[in-house]
Amino acid sequence: MESFEPYEEFKPIPLPVLIIAVALALWGVFTLLDNGKAVTVGRAERSDQIADQHANRQNGAELFVSRCATCHQPNGSGVEGAIPPLASSPFLKASPEVAMHILLNGIDGPIRVGDATFEGHMPSFASVLSDADIVRLVTHVRGTFADRHDLLTEGDVATARLLAGRRGAWQGGQEIAARLDASLGPQPPMSSATQAAIDPIAQKLVSQGNGQTWACASCHGMRGQGSASVPRLAGLPAAYIAKQLGDYVTGKRRNETMQLVARTLKPQDMRRIGDYYSVMRAPSNARASLGGDLVRGERLVLDGDWARGLPSCVSCHGPSTFGVAPSFPALSAQHPEYTAAQLTAWVSGTRDNSTGRLMNGIAARLNDADRRAVADYLATLPPVPAPATRGRTNGK
Amino acid sequence: MESEERERVEGGEERARPLMGRGVRTAIIAIGGGAALFVIASLAFDAGIFSDRGEVPMSPDVAQAQMFQPPAETSIPDGPAGDAVRRGQAIFVNTASNAGDFVGNGVACASCHLDSGRRANSAPMWAAWVAYPKYRSKNKQINTMEDRIKGCFTYSMNAQASKSGGPPPAGHAVYKDLETYMHWLATGAPTGANMPGAGYPTLEKTSLGYEPARGQKVFVAKCAACHGADGAGQLDINGRIVFPPLWGPNSFNWGAGMARVNTAAGFIKANMPLGQGSSLTDQQAWDVAAYIDSQERPKDPRQTGSIEENAKANHGGDSYYGKRIDGRLVGVGTP
Secondary structure, rough: OOOOOOOHHOOOOOHHHHHHHHHHHHHHHHHHHHHHHHHHHHHHHHHHHHHHHHHOOHHHHHHHHHHHHHHHHHOOEEEOOOOOOOOHHHHHHHOHHHHHHHHHHHEEEEEEOOEEOOOOOEEOOOOOHHOOOOOHHHHHHHHHHHOOOOOOOHHHHHHHHHHHOOOOOEEEEHHHHHHHHHOOOOOOOOOOOOOOOOOOHHHHHHHOOOOOOOOOHHHOOOOOOOOOOOOOOOOOHHHHHHHHHHHHHHOOOOHHHHHHHOOOOOOOHHHHHHHHHHHOOOOOOOOOOOOOOHHHHHHHHHOEEEEEEEOOOOOOOHHHHHOOOOOOOOOOOOOOOOHHHHHHHHHHHOOOOOOOHHHHHHOOOOOOHHHHHHHHHHHHHOOOOOOOOOOOOOOO | HHHHHHHHHHHHHHHHOHHHHHHHEEEEEEHHHHHHHHHHHHHHHHOOOOOOOOOOOOOHHHHHOOOOOOOOOOHHHHHHHHHHHHHHHHHHHHHHHOOHHOOOOOOOHHHHHHHHHHHOOOOOOHHHHOOOOOEOOOOEEEOOOHHHHHHHHHOOOOHHOOOOOOOOOOOHHHHHHHHHHHHOOOOOOOOOOOOOOOOOOOOOOOOOOOOOHHHHHHHHHHOOHHHHHOOOEEEEEOOOEEEEEOOOOOOOOOOOHOOOOOHHHHHHHHHOOOOOOOOOOHEEEEHHHHHHHOOOOOOOOOOOOOOOHHHHHHHHOOOOOOOOOOOOOOOOOOO
């Protein structure tokens, strides 16, 4: 049944359609060219930045501003009653190894600087600074604040780093004086702090699961460090973790995997797991990886951008973004893929659970470049030196 | 029959109804063209041809952008002048460490003058600098900038509880450094002018008036996550104040401007909750200010005799000082 096919007959395409088609073709070519160019330029810029990060070109003074000044202050004054001064500190006047060991291990417990005693937590930078960075920093802070100029080599740092992993933070000034430099004079002893006992129920849930779902550790890692888009949990506030698990169940925060997991947990399990992770210390395994502009990230995190109504991240997430329990999570050492994804989630509405909806407005004021910049900068900060006992009370 | 069936399936409807062809063809071109246009347009939008989204902030703070813009921090000059600016800035943001002898509480200058004294509508220092010396009704005389700063030490920083027991003595370096910082912030500002964004905004009274009980609800919903349920502020793991106290022994004292409901309401409306300025209604701002300013705080250093006498001499208008709330006399001070 061969039939005549009318639509193969020549029939002019209506003029308006023709015009549109030609215009479209031109547009297409133009956009392709332009896009292609942008992508090439973008790629080149990105690999430049990554190269920069590998060969960290920050000098000692810049490293000090980006890693230390938020706590010890730009002029080294410290913070009355909380952070010891670096200016004229005996720890800097002592041999350069003292400062090096402090940077590698951090300090818990009481130390005496000048005529004041401090009982805080100096973070360990071992997992976020290279040997060369540590040499530059030690040289800078000792030269600037203590007028000491004897040198440390990268070899010294590399050797010390091998030992650093095996011991935890220095336990107060007395241990530092006894082990590293007797010239530090009398230092307060470590008070017999009671280490929080490990909760066996939480540990089992984390490492083996509850029979209905996977073990948390299978994704978040044995030490709660996470990777890429699976977040680091170690050191987050207990109440924050419990709240997130609850929010996955109610759907205020949407993520299929975690919703499946969280639905199998009883509320008391959520609290237990929160407590478990909140006192966990683990080195950082996060690396700046989104090609973000670290300088821009640093400015947004430390100063904000008030011209567009953006307070600094540290004004809520605390100095060094170590968090403020119970509502404000730590952001430091978090994986940039995860951080950037969360900042997008607030804008797209898949996450709408922050206290007072505080993060909605913040996230809406960041553009894509900002998100990559802050996420990458946060990944260069040391992990929270989670205190074994949480919940210091207010007041002097 | 069989082959007819097959042909209908394979050849489609047009074969059976030839006249539909033209219309369908046009429709396909139109729809296809439309879709292509859409795709290309969105690609172009993505590539930033229509708007330069890479650089333009997503929600610029228009009101702030129209105000005077102080110089960027990176432009602090080198040398002794720049050092004095930096010292002043350090005192301003970290007052307890850099002027610790004169600070008797847990706030810093920057707690009430946001963004290191730069933020319009939070009594920015660039606007203050060009407005002094001026007459103030608080002490009924011409005040120099040093007098003004001394006032903030005496009341807002509660200097009576500090190591030295009072504000910095006249001519002290703390004043000089702070003034150098302010002078630098005001680079390019017209002198003697009444600058937009100066001071805290004045809020119109509402028809309902203000009431602490209503304010408590606002406080719990909008403020407690940061300033703590007890208003005492919150500390980080090192015991450092992240969210400053709003009342109690570690807060500003009864002589401070912030202890007046109208002043606090103006500040809160423009600046709080942090990052969500102007989100409260005027009514909420008045009520929550009333709630905060009806709580107890360090005593008024001007009080020599009874609270009633001091109330008459120094407190009028929108202050709870010397009044009674549920039988409690307000203004007795904190231990």
